[in-house]
Amino acid sequence: MGVLKRNKTVDQERAETVWGESVLSGYNAVIEPYASLLEEIRAHSTKAEVERVLPFEQIAQLKESGLTAFTVPKEFGGLGRPLNELFSFITDLATADSNVAQALRAHFGFIEHLRSEAPSDYTKRWFERLGKGETAGAAAAEKGAAREAFATRFTRKDGHWVINGSKFFTTGSLYADWLTVTGSNEEGETVKCLASRHDPGLEILDDWDGVGQRLTASGTAHFRDVRVEHDELRVGNTGFAYSQAFFQLYHLATVAGITQAAALEVARAVKNRKRGFSHANHELPAHDPQILEIVGHVASAAHAARAIVRHAADALEVAAHSNDDDRGPSVIKAELEVWQAQEIIFPLTLNATSQLFDTLGGTATLRAAALDRYWRNIRTIGCHNPRVYRTRVVGDFLVNGELPPEQWRVGTV
Known part of the structure; x- marks a missing residue:
C-alpha cells in the first residue's frame, strides 16, 4: 500500500481502501487535513461511552477546525462543500463518534435550510454566525x-x-x-x-x-x-422541500459510520487476540478463516450502507438544485430513494453489529469494551423514524402511484 501519510493511522488507511470515496472525488482532498482530528475523536469514544463523558470538547474542536461550517458558503467563512459530500463527512464523523455526528444533525439541517432560501439579510446574518463556528441544536x-x-x-x-x-x-x-x-x-x-x-x-x-x-x-x-x-x-411549515429526505438520510449516514467503526474495532480486537479455542481452525484468531469471514461480513455491511447512502445523497443533491416546485419530481425521487435505503440499511447493520460478537470470546461482552454500543446506537436511531411505514409508502407508489405523504408528524391522538 506504500508509505502511510503522516496524519493517518493504519486503520484510516485501510478504511479508505475498503470504504473510501472514489479518487475522482474532491471530498478526499477536503477531508484529509482533518484525519488526525477525526482519529482523536474516535480514540476518545470508548472511554466517553463507558464513563459517560459528554463530548463538549470534541464539538468545540470541530467548531474551531471549521468542519461545523462544512456546507456554509465560502464567502461566509465556510468550506462551501456540496450537499452530497456532507453525507460522506457525516459517515466519517460517525465512524469517529456517532454521538457527535448526531448532535450536529439539527445544525446541518439549519444550514441546508438557509442554503435553500433566496439570499436575504436573514440568511446573511446566520451564514456569518455559522461560518464563525456557531452551531444550532x-x-x-x-x-x-x-x-x-x-x-x-x-x-x-x-x-x-x-x-x-x-x-x-x-x-x-x-x-x-x-x-x-x-x-x-x-x-x-x-x-x-x-x-x-x-x-x-x-x-x-x-x-x-x-x-x-x-x-x-x-x-x-x-x-x-x-x-x-x-x-x-x-x-407556517417552513421546512425546505427536501427536508424529510435530508434528515432521514442523515440518520442513515450516521448508521453507516457506526458500522464502519464496529468493523474497525472488531478487526483490531481479532488481530490482537491471543486466546483461542482448541477446536478453532488456527491457534490465532487473526488467521482463523471462519473468524476472518465474520469480520468480512461486518465490513461488507458497512460498505453496502455507505454505498447506498452515497447513491441517495446524489439524488438529494439533484433535488436541492432542481427548479421543481415544492416536492416536485426530484424531491419525490429523493424521498423514495431514502425510504428504500432505510429498509435495507437498518436490518443489515443491526445484524452486522450483533454478529461481530461471534469473532471474540466472553470478554467481548465486558462493559469496558463497549462493543454493545454499536448495536444499541443503530437500534436507537432506527426507532426514531420507524422504517415500516416508509417501506409501505414505497410499495404503495409502485403499485398505485401514490405519492409519499407530504408531512410526517408524531404525537398523541
Whole structure:
C-alpha cells in the first residue's frame, strides 16, 4: 500500500481502501487535513461511552477546525462543500463518534435550510454566525403533545415575542449556541425561530436515558419567557422541500459510520487476540478463516450502507438544485430513494453489529469494551423514524402511484 501519510493511522488507511470515496472525488482532498482530528475523536469514544463523558470538547474542536461550517458558503467563512459530500463527512464523523455526528444533525439541517432560501439579510446574518463556528441544536419534538399541534407557545409580552413550553429529543442543544424551536403562535399557526442557548429563561436537562446514543444530550429543554426578536420568526411549515429526505438520510449516514467503526474495532480486537479455542481452525484468531469471514461480513455491511447512502445523497443533491416546485419530481425521487435505503440499511447493520460478537470470546461482552454500543446506537436511531411505514409508502407508489405523504408528524391522538 506504500508509505502511510503522516496524519493517518493504519486503520484510516485501510478504511479508505475498503470504504473510501472514489479518487475522482474532491471530498478526499477536503477531508484529509482533518484525519488526525477525526482519529482523536474516535480514540476518545470508548472511554466517553463507558464513563459517560459528554463530548463538549470534541464539538468545540470541530467548531474551531471549521468542519461545523462544512456546507456554509465560502464567502461566509465556510468550506462551501456540496450537499452530497456532507453525507460522506457525516459517515466519517460517525465512524469517529456517532454521538457527535448526531448532535450536529439539527445544525446541518439549519444550514441546508438557509442554503435553500433566496439570499436575504436573514440568511446573511446566520451564514456569518455559522461560518464563525456557531452551531444550532434541535427543539421541535414534544412528549405528550397532540400530533397536529405544539404545546410550546409563542406569545407577545412587553412588546416582544417570548417562548414558553417544554421540548424533548433536543439533540445537540446542550452543546449548541442556538436552538431551532418550533411551536404555535396565538393564532394557532406553526412558528419556527432561533433562540439563544444562553437566554436566562432556557433550561436544558441532560435527562436522555435511551439505550443508545447516550451522549447526544437528546433530553428536555424548558422555555420560560425566552425572548425572540420579531425578525427571527418564520410562520407556517417552513421546512425546505427536501427536508424529510435530508434528515432521514442523515440518520442513515450516521448508521453507516457506526458500522464502519464496529468493523474497525472488531478487526483490531481479532488481530490482537491471543486466546483461542482448541477446536478453532488456527491457534490465532487473526488467521482463523471462519473468524476472518465474520469480520468480512461486518465490513461488507458497512460498505453496502455507505454505498447506498452515497447513491441517495446524489439524488438529494439533484433535488436541492432542481427548479421543481415544492416536492416536485426530484424531491419525490429523493424521498423514495431514502425510504428504500432505510429498509435495507437498518436490518443489515443491526445484524452486522450483533454478529461481530461471534469473532471474540466472553470478554467481548465486558462493559469496558463497549462493543454493545454499536448495536444499541443503530437500534436507537432506527426507532426514531420507524422504517415500516416508509417501506409501505414505497410499495404503495409502485403499485398505485401514490405519492409519499407530504408531512410526517408524531404525537398523541
